[in-house]
Amino acid sequence: MEVTQPILFVDKDRVLKNIEKMAAKAKESKVLFRPHFKTHHSADIGEWFKQNGVEAITVSSVDMAEYFTENGWKDITLAFSVNIKQIKRINKLAEKIDLGLLVESQEAVDFLEKNLSSPVNIWIKIDTDYHRTGIHWDNETVLSKLIRNIRDIEKLRFIGLLTHTGHSYNAKNKCEIEEIYADTVIKLKDIKERLFLQGFSTVKLSIGDTPTCSVISDFSEVDEIRPGNFVFYDVIQLELEACDEKDIAVALACPVVAKHEDRNEIVLYGGAIHLSKDIIYREDKTYTYGLVALPEGKGWGKSLKDTFVKSISQEHGIIKTTPEIIKKVKIGDIMYILPIHSCLTANAMKKYFTLDDEELNYNLKC
Amino acid sequence: MEVTQPILFVDKDRVLKNIEKMAAKAKESKVLFRPHFKTHHSADIGEWFKQNGVEAITVSSVDMAEYFTENGWKDITLAFSVNIKQIKRINKLAEKIDLGLLVESQEAVDFLEKNLSSPVNIWIKIDTDYHRTGIHWDNETVLSKLIRNIRDIEKLRFIGLLTHTGHSYNAKNKCEIEEIYADTVIKLKDIKERLFLQGFSTVKLSIGDTPTCSVISDFSEVDEIRPGNFVFYDVIQLELEACDEKDIAVALACPVVAKHEDRNEIVLYGGAIHLSKDIIYREDKTYTYGLVALPEGKGWGKSLKDTFVKSISQEHGIIKTTPEIIKKVKIGDIMYILPIHSCLTANAMKKYFTLDDEELNYNLKC
Numbered sequence: 001m002e003v004t005q006p007i008l009f010v011d012k013d014r015v016l017k018n019i020e021k022m023a024a025k026a027k028e029s030k031v032l033f034r035p036h037f038k039t040h041h042s043a044d045i046g047e048w049f050k051q052n053g054v055e056a057i058t059v060s061s062v063d064m065a066e067y068f069t070e071n072g073w074k075d076i077t078l079a080f081s082v083n084i085k086q087i088k089r090i091n092k093l094a095e096k097i098d099l100g101l102l103v104e105s106q107e108a109v110d111f112l113e114k115n116l117s118s119p120v121n122i123w124i125k126i127d128t129d130y131h132r133t134g135i136h137w138d139n140e141t142v143l144s145k146l147i148r149n150i151r152d153i154e155k156l157r158f159i160g161l162l163t164h165t166g167h168s169y170n171a172k173n174k175c176e177i178e179e180i181y182a183d184t185v186i187k188l189k190d191i192k193e194r195l196f197l198q199g200f201s202t203v204k205l206s207i208g209d210t211p212t213c214s215v216i217s218d219f220s221e222v223d224e225i226r227p228g229n230f231v232f233y234d235v236i237q238l239e240l241e242a243c244d245e246k247d248i249a250v251a252l253a254c255p256v257v258a259k260h261e262d263r264n265e266i267v268l269y270g271g272a273i274h275l276s277k278d279i280i281y282r283e284d285k286t287y288t289y290g291l292v293a294l295p296e297g298k299g300w301g302k303s304l305k306d307t308f309v310k311s312i313s314q315e316h317g318i319i320k321t322t323p324e325i326i327k328k329v330k331i332g333d334i335m336y337i338l339p340i341h342s343c344l345t346a347n348a349m350k351k352y353f354t355l356d357d358e359e360l361n362y363n364l365k366c
Numbered sequence: 367m368e369v370t371q372p373i374l375f376v377d378k379d380r381v382l383k384n385i386e387k388m389a390a391k392a393k394e395s396k397v398l399f400r401p402h403f404k405t406h407h408s409a410d411i412g413e414w415f416k417q418n419g420v421e422a423i424t425v426s427s428v429d430m431a432e433y434f435t436e437n438g439w440k441d442i443t444l445a446f447s448v449n450i451k452q453i454k455r456i457n458k459l460a461e462k463i464d465l466g467l468l469v470e471s472q473e474a475v476d477f478l479e480k481n482l483s484s485p486v487n488i489w490i491k492i493d494t495d496y497h498r499t500g501i502h503w504d505n506e507t508v509l510s511k512l513i514r515n516i517r518d519i520e521k522l523r524f525i526g527l528l529t530h531t532g533h534s535y536n537a538k539n540k541c542e543i544e545e546i547y548a549d550t551v552i553k554l555k556d557i558k559e560r561l562f563l564q565g566f567s568t569v570k571l572s573i574g575d576t577p578t579c580s581v582i583s584d585f586s587e588v589d590e591i592r593p594g595n596f597v598f599y600d601v602i603q604l605e606l607e608a609c610d611e612k613d614i615a616v617a618l619a620c621p622v623v624a625k626h627e628d629r630n631e632i633v634l635y636g637g638a639i640h641l642s643k644d645i646i647y648r649e650d651k652t653y654t655y656g657l658v659a660l661p662e663g664k665g666w667g668k669s670l671k672d673t674f675v676k677s678i679s680q681e682h683g684i685i686k687t688t689p690e691i692i693k694k695v696k697i698g699d700i701m702y703i704l705p706i707h708s709c710l711t712a713n714a715m716k717k718y719f720t721l722d723d724e725e726l727n728y729n730l731k732c
Contacts (some may be wrong), residue, residue: 085368272710313406
């Protein structure tokens with residue numbers, strides 16, 4: 001396929017390897033693998049998960065839940081504190097599928113009691129010190145009262161405690177990720193035990209971020225894992241040591257439109273509306289909007305040394321590179337950007353092509 | 367209209383005032399007003415410009431040029447260094463409309479000479495020390511040679527020098543923006559004079575960024591202005607003193623899904639896939655992903671004091687606020703986020719509603 005404008009390519013072999021590896025680890029640990037589909041948003045890529053035995057998934061919006069329901073998925077957790085304004089659509093979903101909802105307040109539970117028309121699974125969103133949202137894991141009083149109230153409502157099937165350990169993204173390396181996972185498990189098991197003493201004997205535990213799910217092998221202390229980003233990985237995960245570069249399964253192909261040899265810069269057609277605007281700060285205080293590779297075979301090669309996306313504006317990407325590369329590359333050539341945050345790049349592009357030029361869909365509503 | 371999920375609202379009255387004001391300034395200065403349509407991407411909003419006598423526009427991609435051509439625009443400058451990979455579509459456009467292209471290299475000119483099938487207007491992209499791209503303004507030798515070569519090609523109608531003074535976005539206030547404009551004009555006039563002495567007597571000058579176009583009143587030293595963002599403005603422009611808050615014409619309405627009174631934080635359904643991920647650092651070293659307002663009348667009120675978007679993830683927005691506001695706001699209420707960078711928020715949302723609930727289109731291809 002001739003690349004004439006920014007195109008997001010997916011290396012299917014790498015995606016399949018990433019899925020197989022995570023599915024195998026979950027199986028080995030005897031936990032449910034409930035991957036988060038917010039990264040790829042694609043019914044086509046969803047099929048690749050089905051081939052690996054995946055039947056239960058996670059999403060983060062009603063739009064996504066509807067889309068994957070339409071595409072045959074029947075067991076979906078909407079892992080976002082329930083948005084009561086969307087109750088009509090939630091009710092329709094709950095009629096059709098095994099729907100899991102997240103709550104973190106008595107107000108939300110009261111609302112569901114009055115307005116929900118079909119039974120749903122209920123998870124309580126727990127804050128294991130990431131502090132984005134959720135009830136703090138140590139707040140036994142609030143938690144036990146909320147669980148009791150949930151159990152009193154027939155339509156609400158209490159399942160357990162769900163956390164997103166997003167602070168793993170602040171880790172510097174594998175060791176720190178392992179420490180965060182260990183810390184999370186200690187907290188979850190502690191509150192689970194205390195709830196057990198209060199008579200709640202079947203509290204399941206669900207964890208989910210890609211860094212911990214990639215680095216940890218044994219998940220036997222929890223009941224399910226919900227990683228999402230691992231399907232593609234990206235430069236953030238690479239910097240965290242959660243993946244190798246050869247695991248990164250998406251790259252944005254961009255035409256070269258200008259060169260500035262005096263400052264070793266190449267200008268690409270490919271900017272914030274294609275890549276999104278995530279950034280990574282490195283230890284040496286430099287930052288980048290992406291790594292850069294040249295075409296190789298049907299896809300892209302290893303990322304170029306001393307070459308990175310220095311800045312982006314709406315449609316421009318400015319590459320800082322070496323005198324050797326700038327001499328080699330011509331106007332009209334194609335360069336590949338390995339994205340900082342693949343979830344947002346996929347969302348910006350809303351379409352993929354495999355290296356065999358097969359178009360893969362993306363749910364446009366999300 | 368009941369807001370059940372993130373919706374981008376446009377205050378049409380404010381947009382019309384922004385357009386009228388800029389059109390009036392251009393008229394007064396006797397320069398062509400060629401607004402950049404990359405901010406709104408909307409044929410509907412394009413009509414509001416037509417009502418103000420606008421006939422010539424700027425775009426930054428072939429997708430956008432095709433879209434506005436289909437919607438009746440006949441004089442379009444594609445203000446992005448020509449992407450030679452899209453020559454087929456450029457040729458189709460050049461058959462239909464008065465098309466302006468940007469070049470900054472002999473390679474691009476050679477390519478156009480060989481491959482262009484209809485005449486186009488040619489601007490040379492000039493770097494007036496923003497250093498994103500373009501030929502440096504002081505590079506008389508390269509410029510005069512390139513103009514001479516362009517003039518030798520019948521299909522290429524040389525028009526003039528075009529610059530984007532993007533470093534105005536680094537200004538701290540109005541005064542600094544005025545200085546950048548003055549500096550840009552000195553440089554453009556200097557090279558224009560030198561080119562005149564070489565026999566190029568009809569070199570037009572085109573400038574374009576919203577900060578300078580908003581702050582400056584008299585553009586009589588250039589020939590056209592191409593601001594884009596001014597149609598909506600945003601928090602970046604507010605911080606630059608390029609607009610007042612009452613000029614900001616878009617806001618993202620988001621449902622409240624959780625509250626954390628212990629840390630004065632509110633969790634909204636509305637994150638990076640809705641707002642985009644632009645950030646603003648203030649003088650006091652704090653940063654924000656947006657200002658926050660409550661509903662008022664059909665739209666939103668003044669931004670709340672000591673309240674801002676502290677962080678965003680894919681779908682979450684975390685608002686830092688005061689004890690008073692957190693008591694007032696309930697789960698299921700709607701809050702409005704004034705975006706940091708409205709171009710990217712519009713691109714992320716790809717749809718608008720006016721305060722009278724009229725849906726406005728956005729070119730989905732861009």
